[in-house]
Amino acid sequence: MKNILVPVGSNEHAVNTLQYAIDFADAVGAKIFLVHVYSSPKISGSILKVDQILERDSKAILKDHIKKVDRKNVEIMTSTLKGYTVIDTLKQLSKLLQIDLIIASTKNDGADENIFLGKITGNIIKDTKVPVLIIPKNVTFKPIKxxxxxxxxxxxxxxxxxxxxxxxxxxxxxxxxxxxxxxxxxxxxxxxxxxxxxxxxxxxxxxxxxxxxxxxxxxxxxxxxxxxxxIRRKRGFFKKLWExxxxxxxxxxxxxxxxxxxxxx
CATH class of the missing domain: 3.40.50.620 (HUPs)
Structure with a gap:
């Protein structure tokens, strides 16, 4: 296991998930690709200016997350990416970077307390071919015995x-x-x-x-x-769950x- 992809949003779960990912990567000897994907709105007018603002905000989100964690000795590559859909961008990135594992929050899209998996994480599980490690709110890393x-x-x-x-x-x-x-x-x-x-x-x-x-x-x-x-399969309970x-x-x-x-x- 060499490359771990950690897609984050701006919500409260992101920092906790990032810290778990760092601790996990430190234990297995992997590096982290930390990404925030922003979508460009399809509106008329000064699109370039809007994109610049979104990119600036995206970089600020990652910078703020990094400040709040203990990086240990883990190599962390940060990137802000523009994409019309988050999942398509993450799929392309996973293939390009030869990602071995995606670590994601249970909810990274502001879903309510009745939801276990938010839309983005649900789509990551459903539409990517990479194993996914899902981190519930407030869970801290400990050796997986x-x-x-x-x-x-x-x-x-x-x-x-x-x-x-x-x-x-x-x-x-x-x-x-x-x-x-x-x-x-x-x-x-x-x-x-x-x-x-x-x-x-x-x-x-x-x-x-x-x-x-x-x-x-x-x-x-x-x-x-x-x-x-x-195991997510093409049939059975978990296949239906991720639909x-x-x-x-x-x-x-x-x-x-x-x-x-x-x-x-």
Whole structure:
């Protein structure tokens, strides 16, 4: 893991997320690309002047965030970018910079308290191919010693899906407990675990619930993990969860960092 992208807004969550990203990058030996994307309004008149103002404000936001964090020894590259859509700009940047991980706030667009994931972070999960680490409000970094991974199907189309999880496990000497949720629509083949996945887990926890999320809630309190890990697939509960621009807390919530890996099966 070499390159971490941290997109930030101007809200109160940004500084906390940036500090978490710095602490995490320091632990794994990565550098940070800190970006703020501003949109140019489609209006007639002096567009150039408006763009100059927006760029100036964008740079001021990043400068203010940097002042409020402990940079440690982490290399931080800052950039303000103009884009008509934030997500398209971030997708292009992720490919250009060969980003290994995106670290983002749960809410970076001023969403209300009933929302777990705001629109921008939701779109990052839905529309990028890069793993995303989502940081809830006020969560501070600590060594990731215990990871609760949850899934419905144990099959993986590509073992590369697990690369980042394995890197975290090796860095922090983490234990990974796998919660496999049996739902009414579960296929028998879904119970078979991928061999690579099986080799990295410390404990398999089978549970039967109406939904994957109910199974997660049941064990979060018991396991008390430092991180929750899920895989976004083309089918299943989490695919449906990310379909909307925003995710309501009633549908999904987490008070610990949430790692979303990108699976293709």
């Amino acid at each position: 215990k990871i609760l991974m949850t899934l419905k199907s144990g099959s993986l189309k590509s073992v590369n899906t697990l690369d980042l999880l394995v890197k975290i496990k090796d860095t922090f000497s983490s234990t990974i407990n796998l919660l496999q949720v049996k739902t009414p629509k579960l296929d028998a083949k879904d119970l078979e675990l991928n061999d690579t996945l099986k080799s990295h887990i410390s404990q398999l926890i089978p549970t039967t619930n109406a939904t994957v999320y109910q199974g997660v809630l049941e064990y979060l309190r018991e396991e008390k993990p430092d991180m929750l890990c899920v 909307n621009d925003r995710v309501k807390k009633i549908d999904f919530d987490s008070s610990i960092p949430l790692l979303v890996l990108k699976g293709m099966s």
